[in-house]
């Protein structure tokens with residue numbers, strides 16, 4: 001019978017044990033009809049956790065509260081669980097990163113986020129201190145992840161589960177792309193983790209915050225995208241409570257007429273003789289003689305002034321040890337490229353008949369550079385090495401043709417899959 005976990009279905013602390021359970025094959029299910037603030041305040045609930053906080057796990061031996069304790073319990077239900085490492089030192093390192101995730105990451109995200117949500121007074125200097133402590137912690141994490149795929153050892157452990165769940169809350173509420181780009185290895189780690197099937201089925205699609213969540217107050221001030229810097233100079237002393245009020249200049253900003261959405265700079269480029277949709281139609285409609293019809297048609301249409309071609313090469317191929325995880329990773333990338341559909345065409349090849357699989361691709365982009373909005377908004381771009389195709393080099397041109405037509409073998413190897421973005 002499944003163990004019952006009391007929490008709502010979007011609670012990152014509950015995710016920890018649900019993900020650990022998914023990895024361990026332990027049946028854990030969320031209690032039905034949980035209502036935050038109601039279900040966790042009943043006398044029955046308070047007997048399980050006197051603080052009335054979630055999550056709480058009901059076990060045959062009694063309830064457990066504190067999400068990390070619950071996740072450890074669930075993990076230990078499977079004997080010799082690889083989530084717990086396989087040596088004393090691994091066990092210690094897992095505990096080390098669990099504590100780091102709690103004290104350095106979760107605490108500082110909380111100190112930044114919760115006052116903004118109205119849980120406690122919003123004090124800009126306190127926010128700045130939280131952000132700087134968080135940056136220090138993320139810097140250390142980034143350095144560790146520069147040479148480690150996972151926190152400990154060579155596969156997912158409980159430390160990765162807890163770290164990712166704690167980062168999750170930050171990523172969806174306050175850690176914008178501008179903020180996280182300072183920590184590229186943390187980004188790569190986070191997105192790799194949340195796209196693992198056992199994470200994805202619990203967390204669903206994760207979307208990074210586009211702006212820091214505004215301070216919740218009666219009259220919402222408009223918020224800058226980046227953390228508010230405290231004003232120190234010439235600022236009259238105010239009571240702590242007053243900081244919670246929207247600042248006058250923010251309110252003024254809010255009342256300004258909405259600015260028209262700026263045009264995508266790619267729409268301002270000189271017109272091109274190449275009509276992307278025509279190429280996409282030719283690609284889709286060519287069923288036979290692909291080389292003679294589609295590939296020849298491509299080179300006839302290709303406008304090297306209006307468009308550029310790029311090879312991409314996944315930087316972490318040694319992580320591609322499971323075929324469907326690799327395919328999902330590439331599928332997710334293509335989904336996230338949706339924002340570039342008007343300006344791009346792509347082929348992604350998953351290469352090899354044995355793991356680790358190689359992921360290589362070819363992209364056609366409007367303009368001479370990879371569009372900046374794609375670099376900024378699609379985190380996958382940083383997971384690849386990008387090389388501009390030199391079409392005066394016949395060998396590179398031939399490689400482009402082979403990638404478009406899914407030639408197999410490709411560079412001497414079988415194709416596991418070829419996906420097209422059109």
Ligand SMILES: N[C@@H](CCC(=O)N[C@@H](CS)C(=O)NCC(=O)O)C(=O)O
Pocket residue numbers: 011013040051052053054055065066067068
């Ligand atoms: N350290 C605890 C934190 C638990 C916690 O703060 N839970 C929040 C929701 S995420 C809660 O139940 N708050 C309700 C309350 O404070 O009454 C854990 O990891 O389980």
